[in-house]
Amino acid sequence: MLFISLFAQLLNISVTKYNSKNLVSFVTPDSSTIESVIVIRRYDRFAYNPGEWTIVWRNPVDPFTPYSFVDSVNLRPGIIQKFTFFTIYNDGEYFRDTVSVPTPVPPGIVDITPAGGLIRGERFRFIFNSPMDTTYSESSFILFSFHGSDTFYYEGSMEVISDTIYISPYPLPRSCDTLTIILKSSYLKDIFGNCFDGNGNYIEEGSPVDDCSVKWQISVLGDFNLDGYVDSKDYTEYFRDAMLSNNPDYETGPVDGTVPYLVCYRDGDMDMSDFIGFCRMWEYSIRRKGMDIKTTNGYPVLYSSGCIIPLYQGFIELFTLTPVQSPSIVFSTEFRDTFYYFIQVNGNEQIHVARPVGLRYMSMDGEVLGEMRFGSPNSVDIKIYDTLGRRVNAPLKNGIYFIKSGMDKKKMWVIK
Amino acid sequence: MKRTYILILLLTGCTGSYIGLPETRIVNGPPYGAVVDNNTIKFVWEGNEYTTEFRYCIDTILSEWTDAESITLILDEGWHTFSVYGRNLIGEIEKTYPRTAFLVDGIRNGFSLAPLLDTVSITRHFTIFLRAETPCLHRYEHFVIKWDRAKVEFSGILYDSSSYSPNALPVIITRSYEDSAEIFLSMLGGDFPEQDRVICSIEFVPINSGECDFILDGEIFDSTGTTIPLDTLQGGRIVIY
Numbered sequence: 001m002l003f004i005s006l007f008a009q010l011l012n013i014s015v016t017k018y019n020s021k022n023l024v025s026f027v028t029p030d031s032s033t034i035e036s037v038i039v040i041r042r043y044d045r046f047a048y049n050p051g052e053w054t055i056v057w058r059n060p061v062d063p064f065t066p067y068s069f070v071d072s073v074n075l076r077p078g079i080i081q082k083f084t085f086f087t088i089y090n091d092g093e094y095f096r097d098t099v100s101v102p103t104p105v106p107p108g109i110v111d112i113t114p115a116g117g118l119i120r121g122e123r124f125r126f127i128f129n130s131p132m133d134t135t136y137s138e139s140s141f142i143l144f145s146f147h148g149s150d151t152f153y154y155e156g157s158m159e160v161i162s163d164t165i166y167i168s169p170y171p172l173p174r175s176c177d178t179l180t181i182i183l184k185s186s187y188l189k190d191i192f193g194n195c196f197d198g199n200g201n202y203i204e205e206g207s208p209v210d211d212c213s214v215k216w217q218i219s220v221l222g223d224f225n226l227d228g229y230v231d232s233k234d235y236t237e238y239f240r241d242a243m244l245s246n247n248p249d250y251e252t253g254p255v256d257g258t259v260p261y262l263v264c265y266r267d268g269d270m271d272m273s274d275f276i277g278f279c280r281m282w283e284y285s286i287r288r289k290g291m292d293i294k295t296t297n298g299y300p301v302l303y304s305s306g307c308i309i310p311l312y313q314g315f316i317e318l319f320t321l322t323p324v325q326s327p328s329i330v331f332s333t334e335f336r337d338t339f340y341y342f343i344q345v346n347g348n349e350q351i352h353v354a355r356p357v358g359l360r361y362m363s364m365d366g367e368v369l370g371e372m373r374f375g376s377p378n379s380v381d382i383k384i385y386d387t388l389g390r391r392v393n394a395p396l397k398n399g400i401y402f403i404k405s406g407m408d409k410k411k412m413w414v415i416k
Numbered sequence: 417m418k419r420t421y422i423l424i425l426l427l428t429g430c431t432g433s434y435i436g437l438p439e440t441r442i443v444n445g446p447p448y449g450a451v452v453d454n455n456t457i458k459f460v461w462e463g464n465e466y467t468t469e470f471r472y473c474i475d476t477i478l479s480e481w482t483d484a485e486s487i488t489l490i491l492d493e494g495w496h497t498f499s500v501y502g503r504n505l506i507g508e509i510e511k512t513y514p515r516t517a518f519l520v521d522g523i524r525n526g527f528s529l530a531p532l533l534d535t536v537s538i539t540r541h542f543t544i545f546l547r548a549e550t551p552c553l554h555r556y557e558h559f560v561i562k563w564d565r566a567k568v569e570f571s572g573i574l575y576d577s578s579s580y581s582p583n584a585l586p587v588i589i590t591r592s593y594e595d596s597a598e599i600f601l602s603m604l605g606g607d608f609p610e611q612d613r614v615i616c617s618i619e620f621v622p623i624n625s626g627e628c629d630f631i632l633d634g635e636i637f638d639s640t641g642t643t644i645p646l647d648t649l650q651g652g653r654i655v656i657y
Binding site: 235240243244246253255272275276279282283286 | 589591600605637
């Protein structure tokens with residue numbers, strides 16, 4: 001916000017916005033005959049002569065010396081101020097410099113991320129229309145969440161990068177709460193000292209008039225795809241991999257509080273506390289959806305009506321080979337919250353559930369409908385073949401295999 | 417052989433004595449159906465006057481012929497059978513001999529690795545079992561099993577689903593490293609049962625001979641994530657030859 005007049009008698013003339021006022025600066029010319037400088041501010045036009053009544057500064061000056069002063073008039077948006085500088089010499093002659101200063105608008109919010117809807121609430125981004133000051137950053141906002149009359153206040157850190165500020169709450173926002181961030185106008189200023197214009201009227205009014213409150217709905221802890229529930233999709237696509245790779249972006253523990261209003265105090269490690277936090281919320285989501293986890297013994301394993309995958313669309317079969325006519329050795333855990341299907345083997349058959357291997361669930365038309373886990377390839381009761389038709393006895397690697405189902409071979413993909 | 421028989425017959429004929437059938441009696445050891453709360457069990461037996469040597473069998477492992485009349489065994493948790501029989505001077509083997517079956521249940525409210533102590537050949541893979549020993553009702557399990565990576569190499573892990581709660585969904589995550597494995601277990605919709613069970617089997621490949629200790633660390637939690645105290649966490653040792 002620097003305004004410099006060309007062809008000036010005075011040097012380095014600038015008018016900078018400072019605390020809602022104008023800071024006027026200049027350097028006198030290197031001339032021993034200089035006597036004084038008169039500065040006149042008008043709104044309608046530049047001054048014609050140094051005798052006009054709107055003088056804001058008049059002082060004797062020394063040659064080649066920097067001067068600055070703060071204009072006492074508060075800035076108002078939408079007004080252009082015209083400063084005229086008269087440099088007066090001993091012989092009465094004067095030179096005239098002019099600077100026109102449009103009043104800038106106070107800083108306002110251009111964009112907020114996340115915009116709305118369900119959020120996890122790890123970090124909030126506010127983009128302003130002006131570079132922001134980092135001073136008082138910790139006092140610039142209030143962060144709390146609530147459900148009913150239960151309110152929880154957070155610590156938070158603020159990072160300012162030019163016109164963007166990032167606010168990260170600690171701990172993670174309480175699950176299922178309504179989160180509120182109040183931006184404090186009197187503390188949140190741009191680099192020129194202008195207070196945040198929270199109500200968007202282009203006038204600096206300070207706190208509490210210009211304070212701005214933004215609300216979000218926090219999703220269930222562990223709901224990484226933000227569909228409102230913790231389910232096997234969150235587990236399979238996010239949490240499990242995060243646990244295996246120790247990726248703290250998906251932390252769900254340690255937690256405090258009661259389900260579903262758990263507060264996650266992130267510690268940077270994916271450990272047992274994260275596992276417990278995730279599973280507790282998963283159980284809560286199952287109860288909230290009114291679903292039962294059912295086991296289906298028998299032959300073949302079918303989805304029944306009312307499931308996401310209707311009966312006629314596909315099936316899974318795993319058979320024992322000896323005797324050939326024996327029923328399916330698996331029972332499935334019907335899990336209706338997503339397409340994911342968890343398969344365990346029948347306990348009587350003493351087959352082990354293997355470490356993570358996956359099996360795509362296929363429709364009759366060959367469409368991939370979901371994934372599942374299934375029994376160990378090392379089991380004597382399950383025969384798995386590779387693409388060359390060789391029996392696989394070792395733990396499965398990524399790739400395509402076939403599983404014998406009756407007289408047919410079904411293709412499956414193993415994903416670790 | 418024929419000369420030996422003749423010599424024995426002559427000897428018995430000279431002394432005028434008769435060689436009867438061997439008979440063995442277990443003097444000390446858990447009776448049939450007993451529940452033993454100690455993994456170290458001493459068996460003492462004795463034979464009649466015709467019994468010169470004994471052979472004992474623990475589970476399916478048969479000893480050599482010996483004149484010893486006692487043995488101290490370190491046994492894993494679970495059911496075991498023990499039998500001992502004798503033979504007489506002329507090699508006649510006892511037909512009906514004493515046997516006993518008993519349950520070693522020395523660990524309650526804990527977890528253990530089995531075998532407690534065993535020897536394996538360096539040329540063969542071997543398996544360690546992680547067992548639950550009547551733990552309290554709980555919802556979450558967390559285990560860390562450590563080993564000497566200079567001695568063995570982790571090969572794979574298999575979970576036993578046979579003892580899962582009905583209508584419950586197990587959630588299992590395994591993180592394996594060079595010298596340890598970390599196991600996270602949960603049972604959505606139900607608790608883990610208060611009973612002995614095999615949780616998983618872990619396969620290893622021996623690398624170097626010597627003793628390799630398997631150290632077990634673990635914790636269990638209730639449905640709210642509160643830690644439930646455990647009484648015992650018992651590791652195991654494998655001697656690689």
